[in-house]
Amino acid sequence: MATARRRIDIEEGKAALKAWLEGARPASDAPVPRAVLATAVRYTLEEVTARAPGNSVEVRVPPFGVTQCVEGPRHTRGTPPNVIETDAATWLAMATGQVDWADAVAAGKVAASGLRADLSALLPL
Numbered sequence: 001m002a003t004a005r006r007r008i009d010i011e012e013g014k015a016a017l018k019a020w021l022e023g024a025r026p027a028s029d030a031p032v033p034r035a036v037l038a039t040a041v042r043y044t045l046e047e048v049t050a051r052a053p054g055n056s057v058e059v060r061v062p063p064f065g066v067t068q069c070v071e072g073p074r075h076t077r078g079t080p081p082n083v084i085e086t087d088a089a090t091w092l093a094m095a096t097g098q099v100d101w102a103d104a105v106a107a108g109k110v111a112a113s114g115l116r117a118d119l120s121a122l123l124p125l
Contacts, residue, residue, distance in 0.1 A: 006046050006050075007042065007046070008039060008042050008043045008046055010043075012039060012043070013039060013040070013042070013043025013044075013046070013047075014043070016036045016037075016039035016040040016043060017040045017043060017044065017092070017095075017096070019032060019036045019040070020032050020036060020037060020040040020092055021096060023036075037064070037088055037092075038064045038065075040088075040092055041061050041064040041065050041088050041091060041092065042064060042065045044091065044092065044095040044125060045059060045061065045065045045066070045067040046067065047095070047125050048067060048069050048095075048119070048122055048123075048125070049067045049068070049069045051069075051122055051125070052069045052070045052071070052122050053069065053071065054068070054069055054070045054071035054072055054074075055068045055069075055072075055074040056068075056069075056070045056071065056072030056073055056074065056080075056081075056082055056116050057069055057070040057072075057080070057082040057083075057084060057114070057116050057117055057119075058080045058082065058083050058084070059084045059085075059119070060083065060084065060085040060086075061085075061086060061087070061088055061091045062085070062087075064088055068080070069122075070082075070116055072116055080114075081113075081114045081115075081116075082113070082114030082115065082116040082117040083111075083112070083113050083114060083117060084110060084111070084112045084117050084119065085110070085111045085112075086104070086109060086110040086111070087109070090104055090109040090110060094110075094119075094123045094124065095123060095124055095125045096124055096125070097123075097124030100120075101118070101119055101120040101123050102120060
């Protein structure tokens with residue numbers, strides 16, 4: 001299987017994720033700039049794809065990014081059968097281990113449909 005193409009420089013992505021982590025702490029007064037948030041989300045989406053390449057699950061973090069990952073049946077048209085959607089803060093919290101996958105799903109912060117729509121084995125990154 002081909003290696004996923006990266007659009008976000010790895011060092012830039014790590015720096016954005018670190019900045020988000022620092023800004024997400026309760027003691028932080030400064031909000032994380034939108035560009036940093038977008039870079040952190042896109043970087044972590046690329047990381048999931050790098051760790052679980054494939055096209056059977058679509059992960060959506062609107063408005064910042066979407067990726068397809070996890071090996072399995074490939075879909076070619078329309079909405080894929082396995083879709084995960086969440087907001088940026090929840091996605092980054094799961095990616096960094098601040099929030100557990102099952103807890104986020106149970107709290108309604110993650111919409112997951114389809115038999116393969118479970119990233120608990122891949123998160124945190």
